[in-house]
Amino acid sequence: MAAEHKYFLTLNNINPNIKKMEYPLCGLFEARIAELEREIKNGVKKPFTEIIKPDTGDCHAIGQSPITFIRQVMSIVLYPPLLDDPKFPDDAKQRARVILNACRGGSIGSYTDATGIEIIRKHAAEFIEKRDGIPCNWEDVTLCGGAADGIKKILKLFIKETNGKRAGVMIPIPQYYFYSVTLDEFGLHKIRYYLDESQKWSVNIEEMQRSIDKAKEICIPKVLVIINPGNPTGQVLTRKNIEEIIQFAYKENLYILADEVHQNNIYSENSKFYSFKKVMTEMGKPYADMELSSFMSCSKGYSGECGFRAGFSETLNMCPEVKAVFHKASSPMLCSATGQACLEPLVCPPESGEPSYELFIKEKKDILDSLKSQAKLLVDTLNKFEGISCNEVQGAMYAFPQIKFSLRAIEAAKEQNQSPDKFYATEVLENTGIYIAPGEGFGQVPRTYHFCVTTLLPVNKMKIMLKNLEVFHKEFMDRYR
């Protein structure tokens, strides 16, 4: 491009919020990973033969198989002549008919209502009701393009300055970077509260109080984000902890945003998933009247269908006038009908007596059992590494181990102008082909260092990964002893 070229849109006049959006490190590593993959392809000699990326919750990419029933329903919906194919089971056909009957013109290629296909909202409400043992009004349920889309729709309602102060949103640290990036995009202030690593990554109310008190000087706190089960921290909050959080939110006038997309991923014998809705409702007034949005997704759990971009949210006790505006504002972003279709078999799985029941239960159990044993293998092995300590993965699909670096390792990182965890992750990548995401991108207590690794790798692959990581880790620790 010639130097005199005149651009209308430049870094000087671009949306400053978009410019600010910080994708912690991903981009940097992504480019290097792509380079390494090219080098391997071109025969450049490396100490490894493939790149392993257990850094995101991309289930199918890393090894999880799709659930047959979900895919059968989807393929019939997309190609209805399969309704006459005897190879497809009757219950899959029945779910497909439910969806097709609800589509305008009988085609999944039509626009749906902005809040989603009514019958799927109703079935999602029944699913929630069964989960919590508490009534659910289907009109409180809306379908969305993945939890991310649903969360953005709610968060954007809060964008407003008051007397020159921005609205603030409390987010856990460490956190899945979607939140920090979205808050940057929306110009919302990030109020960071640290999870308590020494107490299995639980939420510490004193820390929340410290965090919000400090933030009040520069913003108006309005929303409290809770990720349960935790991403990337793998904790499952106790009922008591949830009660404390709700009391805190009530006292501080905070709208609760409960990211509960990993609700089906519970591994610890001592843990149980309690939805914020259930606890809040059972606490009675005034808590039961609080505003809450909860999010569920088809991307996690045993389905792992990230590529469909589908989920649903339940919003309770929203001011009726606000709800009207909220629904009105949802209209332009018409939901993907295919994504919505994927939710139907998830909220209406095969029941005992239906032809797909046994296969469905087996596949679901196999996946959840594997995730559980992979989580245990991962944590147990990492805890044997010198200087590494890792909390139990009670749920979700990530471990967030801490590493204690020697002073010499910290010095070596400083010489490279890198944080110690980024330095370590870079060294791991260059020497083993394994990408573990440095803690810096998720946030961590200053002068503590972590990395994030998912529990998704199948056991045989995970063993190889851990073996390679162990060899490297020993060498690294010795090098900087």
Add this chain to the structure above:
Amino acid sequence: MAAEHKYFLTLNNINPNIKKMEYPLCGLFEARIAELEREIKNGVKKPFTEIIKPDTGDCHAIGQSPITFIRQVMSIVLYPPLLDDPKFPDDAKQRARVILNACRGGSIGSYTDATGIEIIRKHAAEFIEKRDGIPCNWEDVTLCGGAADGIKKILKLFIKETNGKRAGVMIPIPQYYFYSVTLDEFGLHKIRYYLDESQKWSVNIEEMQRSIDKAKEICIPKVLVIINPGNPTGQVLTRKNIEEIIQFAYKENLYILADEVHQNNIYSENSKFYSFKKVMTEMGKPYADMELSSFMSCSKGYSGECGFRAGFSETLNMCPEVKAVFHKASSPMLCSATGQACLEPLVCPPESGEPSYELFIKEKKDILDSLKSQAKLLVDTLNKFEGISCNEVQGAMYAFPQIKFSLRAIEAAKEQNQSPDKFYATEVLENTGIYIAPGEGFGQVPRTYHFCVTTLLPVNKMKIMLKNLEVFHKEFMDRYR
């Protein structure tokens, strides 16, 4: 809800842009339509037995059939065991394999790159190259969740105040309300320019100049939106008109946003689709260096797959630093892999000699021929109605006829506190069950009145609709003569 109930989020502290988002009339009519449908279901006697809603480009809902090849590819991608099913043709299997091989872990359930699956971007680039006869760099092509998503991603780059003035975006009037609503949401100033109804809804440069000159007092004009073929006006811009528009945009330092989603819907013998990219490139420098984003969708054309929410954009000559930010900012809204999959058979349709070729060509031709004859039937019939005049539908899938109301009709509307076009649309709905969208929602020159009706109704249904409309219209004109 008890009166003393305390809401954290209210109309007083909600995002003012979201509160402002104006859904022109839709909501109002939607509620009444739902009511009428309930009444019919419950046996309340009406002068009609069903509600006909030819008001949106919701192709499959109104009667268009999906293309077999697209659906076969999709169903295989979703349920890969169908690769072994002899009932599916080899070319559909080949396209499905291309997609599955490009998916992480071989599953459409995985996340894709934020800019879309690379091989589909490459095929889309080949499609564009073939269309224009001009090279297309696949790295300029990104996949998006429908054109709406792609357009929002570009528009949001421009949100920035300068010396207290908001950025301004030129939009045609009448326009598809997506633009006005999105600009409200983003706090961007709407610079409305009127299309020239007397010249087949072409773009009049003097009118653009008037519009931008006036707007400069209160905003900084930055973007020019062109919808070609027109929605809801059905014009196809001539090459000469496009050249004039490009010269105007250059002179005024405007980024061009070309909404070309109806590029396959051309009916008039005298019209041809020219992409803005083709014209701009062929005009040579300095125009060929201008910043341009063009949008295509699977929702329109002969596929009509609105429910998939998929499309692609080509962005030319974007400042490299801005492009880096743009791609970075795209990351959180990961594209739906299923939607992307739908694009592959669209940009790589069956070729001569492949097993699906003949059926594909037949289905495509049947749909486009039907749309053409429906458009002609609609316009020819409406032009016979007293007081109605309608431009030829040269392309897209909408007519936007003008009605001249008598003074008495205008008075009657005023008595109901309604605009004459809304009054007319209400009367049509209540008497015939047909919903035609009043022009007010799209914008129109003051003291002119229109309505919008799509060309999508199949001929037999359209004849019935037009007959009923004619009977009502005569009665209405007589009533207020």
